[in-house]
Amino acid sequence: MSFEESLAELEEIVDALENDSLSLADMISRYERGSHLLSDCDAFLKSARLRLEKLAIREENENVLASDPELCQVRPTATPSNDHDDDSISLF
Numbered sequence: 062m063s064f065e066e067s068l069a070e071l072e073e074i075v076d077a078l079e080n081d082s083l084s085l086a087d088m089i090s091r092y093e094r095g096s097h098l099l100s101d102c103d104a105f106l107k108s109a110r111l112r113l114e115k116l117a118i119r120e121e122n123e124n125v126l127a128s129d130p131e132l133c134q135v136r137p138t139a140t141p142s143n144d145h146d147d148d149s150i151s152l153f
Contacts, residue, residue, distance in 0.1 A: 064105045129131040 074095040080089060100114075 062101070064102060067098045067101050067105075071095055071102065074098070 074091045077083065078091060078095075083091070
């Protein structure tokens with residue numbers, strides 16, 4: 062079920078609970094269904110927010126890289142010097 066469908070059903074449940082004269086059993090049943098739908102909608106919105114935050118961070122990083130070409134350059138990695146003729150290990 063899509064977010065929009067869940068939200069529409071949730072709105073129908075709220076409207077029915079507020080305006081219809083329902084039996085107690087029906088009210089409880091609809092409340093339980095509404096609680097489940099609310100949880101689904103909340104999870105969807107949290108997921109959507111995280112996705113948007115990731116996109117915003119990616120866009121910000123791309124803007125920083127575009128504004129500073131030096132950040133895009135690959136720097137050579139340090140290579141150990143081979144000054145030693147013997148097989149000894151030197152820490153300094």
